[in-house]
Amino acid sequence: MAEAVVSLAVTRLGDLLISTVQFPSQVRNQVEDIQTELTRMQCFLADADKRQGSDSRVRSWVSEIRDLAHQTEDVIEIYALQVEKKTSRFQEFSRSLDCIMCQCASLYKVGKEIDIIKYKLSSVTTSLQTYGVRALEGGDYSNSKKLERISYSHLIERDFVGMEEEIEILVSHLKNKRDVFEVISIWGMGGQGKTTLANKIYNHIEVRAHFQAFAWVCITQQFDREKVLKSIFKELVPGRREEISNMEDSELVRELYNLQKDTMCMIVVDDIWTLAAWECIRPAFPVGEETIGSKILLTTRIGSVAGVGSMYKLRSLTEKEGLLLLFRKAFPEGVDAKETRTVPEIEDIGRNMVQKCQGLPLAISTIGGILKGKVLRDWELINKDISQYLSRGEGLKEDEYFKVRQVLALSYDNLPLCMRHCFLYLGNFKEDEKIYVEELYLLWIAEGLVTSNDQTEGEMMLDVAERYMVEMVQRSLLEVDQRDVGESWSIFRTCRVHDLIRDMCLSKGKEENFLNLIDFQHRNGMLLSSESKSRRDFARILSIYSYDDSHRSSFDAFDENVIRQLRSLLFFRNYNGSRREWPGKILCLKKFKLLRVLMLTDFDFRNGTLLPLKRVGKLVYLKYLSFLNCSLEELPSSIGKLKNLQTLDLRVRGDINIPNVLWKLKQLKHLYLPLHKNRKLDKVKKLRLDGLNDLELIRYFDTTFCETNDLMKLRKLQVFHGRVIVKDLQELVSFISSNLLRHSTLDVKDSSLCSEDGNSRLVQLLECPFINSLWIDAHVGTLPKNYDHSHFSQFLTRIVMVKCEFEEDPMILLEKLPNLQTLQMANNSYLGKELVCSAMGFPQLKKLWLHRLPHLTTWRVDGGAMSNISSLQINKCLNLVMLPHGLRFLLVLKELLIVNMPETFKDRVRVIGGVEGEDFYKIRHIPYISI
Structure with missing residues (x-):
């Protein structure tokens, strides 16, 4: 993951160099040198990232590289702030000798700091090369040591539970003597039981009686085409093993292909990861051609792979099935579920555990193994925090713990590099929370996790983020709720991550110092104190939830030096419905000079508590600012100084006065105005939006409060959600009709839509x-x-x-x-x-x-x-x-x-x-x- 961090640092340094800040040529050259060194180092990190899990020295070097990349950003961003500040002073006071000397001192200081970073980077690179870490291009990990998960057809799960209907359907499908060769796919997330189900079908008495030849092969991520095809052929025809070993590729493919046409073959290809791997072996199978009844059964976590055949999406276990599986694992000597009711509490606790495991067989089996031989008191203790037993391996044998982590980590390791931080970002959200995808996309974009390299002409960055989401859904890492057609530009409304997957996000996120989470309800996470810890031990994203006013004193323990290193501060929704006050002086906004993301939800800034927000205009690097569900009587006018702001969310509670400064936010791309009933404006002036030349999305536009004429000047607008009163209807319909918007939602609210010519306004809407x-x-x-x-x-x-x-x-x-x-x-x-x-x-x-x-x-x-x-x-x-x-x-x-x-x-x-x-x-x- 250090490779991803360095990639982000290179991009951000490039953004700084093309910004409006006038860097002296000396500093510009030094920054470009750092960019070059970091880019060169990425080649080594592809190998180093793979080795760090098993070698402490490499792990230390990777951590140091990550820290140096962050230091580079800090040095340049702080210097850029100083340059801008001094430039404005020069304009105000002219070039006095004191100002010139101060500028020279800053230039000398930043030069020295960059030289130190360059020396350290060079030293680490030398160490990596000396230790044998290779410069890999294109993610060639073929020589890296990695334990692969391999399945075997003869290892049958003894405690199989549920899926009787699925087995009946699949067995019937396999026995169906169609003339055309079929591919059947079982699709589901890691640990859901795809391999177990395939094994059950493969060894089913009716299947064994129906087919003439059988083969089972597990496709590891280190895919070897020749090995896979020869393995299948040898199992189908055991008597030709030596001959098959010596076959050339063309002969191998031809003979395997012909065998399946003339013999009823049943082949299982377990755990196939990519379409490319399937296309690579596909010529050896007579897909879509006439045979005497051969079939191939695939298992995969990837939806696009499952789509090559008849797809069966695996469901989670029901509560009843999960409870039976839990008891079979916890009482392997054969105690029936009914007999456990001699201790009624055990069944209640077991049911609660199954609910927490959310029907995932791997999780239920693992917890059942932990409970083996335990008494009621142990069941109660383990039930209090199941996640720590699963994510940390507490109470598990080493091989059991490895199995849980390995199965879940495989999906993460297989993600494209550009998506890994996006995936880890899900660790910021609460357990079982439905995450609004549009909000998530905007956070990804503001953090720089969505790369413009993936953007095609005419696309919004939101489209790129949606592609990332689709890819994760296809890989069974997320569950999504889809929207009704026409409801939004996005096909998704919300997403949710399984608790085990979320635990992995948190674990990986902390390992990589990517995020730090504080949950006051469960006392999770660490308070930010720098005692006995180096700079690299602290993440740059801090998420806080379940916070209320009683926790304000907790922030006094936060170390100011660590606070200054934060790039993102997120206060998530307070679900108890109460408003909360800003937590103490330690989080004074003037300390967050380099903040990029500030999410404030459910705060009460009324009655004189607006003061903490007065300095929001100083956060010049801010890209995302949200006041969702806050009580905010007046938006600070200094917000107009946020020249890098891309997303502004003003969906507050209660009335808010908005100063007429939003038109100054030249980089703004996404604007959420207050809900229709929560707006106040200065005097009779309507809100100006005509300067927002990059705006792509606007929600809750209202013709009562906003200038309708300004819409015609927003040439990049693609998503529009607005409210109109009847007297402004003609103008707004003309705007929508003359602009090729991606998506538009119109709310018409008035006492009457009638007109003198007999309701032509309704027809006007239906014809727009x-x-x-x-x-x-x-x-x-x-x-x-x-x-x-x-x-x-x-x-x-x-x-x-x-x-x-x-x-x-x-x-x-x-x-x-x-x-x-x-x-x-x-x-x-x-x-x-x-x-x-x-x-x-x-x-x-x-x-x-x-x-x-x-x-x-x-x-x-x-x-x-x-x-x-x-x-x-x-x-x-x-x-x-x-x-x-x-x-x-x-x-x-x-x-x-x-x-x-x-x-x-x-x-x-x-x-x-x-x-x-x-x-x-x-x-x-x-x-x-x-x-």
Whole structure:
């Protein structure tokens, strides 16, 4: 990971050199020399990073290199601050002799500091070469010592639990005598049981009886094509082992290929990591061609690899299955789960442990092994902190501990270098927290973890970050919640990391001095004291959560010299809902001169406590500033001095006065304005945004408070979320129509959307070509009299209607929208009694929610309507008599939620005592029904 740190340092030094700071040529040359030396050193670090785990000397050198890279950044950034400060003084006081002498002294000092760093870097490089650390290009680790995880077909898991349905499906699929050679893939995260399941299937009695020849091969990360193919061939035809060993490549591939066409072969390729590895061996398999029934089963953590065949995504164990597995491991002598109830507490504790392991078989098996032979008191102690037993190996035998760490670390080690810090950054978030991906992306970008080298023309850096996220999801490192189409530019809403993976992020992050986390609730992390510790022992990212006012005195233990080294300070959300005050003088912002990220959430800066923020304008390197959920009456005007700021989040609680200085933030790319109800402005002036030439994303723009004309000047804007009142509608629709935005969301809120020409404003919205999501909270009344639905937008995929008070059935109009996928009608949006979804209407609709329509009594769905709907929710439509008959034709409907409806309505669709309600036949085919 030192290689990644050095790469970041090289990039940041380059950014400084092309900044507006006027460096003397002497300093510029020295910085370029350092860049060159650091770049040269990266070649050695590719090898050194691999060796440091097993050699303390290399580990020390790697740590020193990381520290020297950070020192270089510090020296140059501090000098740049001094240069700017003195330049402004020269302009103010002219070039006095004192100023010139002061500049010379600073120049001499920075020169000496850089010379020392260059000497130390050169010395470390020499040491690495002397010790035999090689300069590797392109990450060639083939000679580095690494223990590979290898699976064997004969090692069958004795305590296999669950997955009976999966086994039945996969065995049936394998036995299916199709004429075409098939690839079947089992996909899941490390430790989820892919190999165990494949082994169970491979040795299944029906599979063994069905196929004629069998082969099992484990693909290590150090992939050897010839070795893999020969291994498969030798297992399929054991009598030709010596002959196969001497085969040339072309003969090997041809004969193996032909064997699978003429003989029913069952081949398992376990733990394949890359598409490149699959493409490398693919010519030896007759994929897609006629055979007599050969099959190949792959297991992988990588979604793109699983996509080469019929994909089976592995699920986690249920609580019942997990508890059974835990007891089998804890009581190997054969104690049945029921017998443990002689000590009822053990079952309760076991259930709690299984929940903490989140259904991951590896974690449950490991904890079960730790509990072997333990008494109730031990179970209670281990249950208090399962994570430390799994991440630190407490109570485990060395080989068991190695297995846990090895399985999880393989996914991390296999990540591309540019993504490793992004992955470790997830350690900043709380256990089981749903992390909002857009917020995460912006933090990655501000930290410099997303490289512009991966950016293509026309892309935002947010797009690059999303590609990183997709890659991690494909590698089964993260779980994500996807958004509805049209809801946002991103395909994801939130992500979540398994607790074991998070523990690995924290462990790796601390090893690499990448992050430090303080959790006041659990007293995790270390307070920042520099006693008996060197500079390199402290991370440059500090995350704090579960903090409240009672912990303010804890900050007095923080060492100021260490505080000054921080580059990121993050206070995460306080989930108890209380506001908190800024923690003491020790965190005075003037000490954070080099800070790049400042995230403040849930602080109360009212009633004279704004003082700590007065100096925010001094943080000239700041790229990310968030006041999410803070109580902040006035934004400091000094914020206009933050010339490097890229992200500003003003989603505060309560009213906030915003000085008209945001237009000065020339580097701003992402702006979150306060929610619509939380704004105040000076006098009658609207907020200027016309200077934000690099702005790419803006959320909560409001025509009441912001100059609509300024939008036309934001030429790089790609993501827009705005609120408009009716009198400004024409101007804003013109802006959206004339700009090729990636995504736009428009909230229309007013007393009425009616117009003299019969509702032409509604048609104007439906015809606007580049609105993706539309929220209408306004009276509409009658439907437009004249419209041409062929002009309706192709991009509008989501509509929410609140208090629209349609007097006529709005479905007549809305069902003509060609790509509408989500429709919500709520709070008296329709005043009539009957809704009709006609044949061929809503061709792309996937979600329909009917909420609080008190006048609705009848709903009709004609055959052919809503042919793609997958989710339906009916909530508090108290006079609706029954579900429409047409629901029985909606064969792709997967989910029905009936909420806050009268008992008489619910009884019609329930099954009570085995007796079906009179409307149950309409919904019998729906897999998930919640009443």
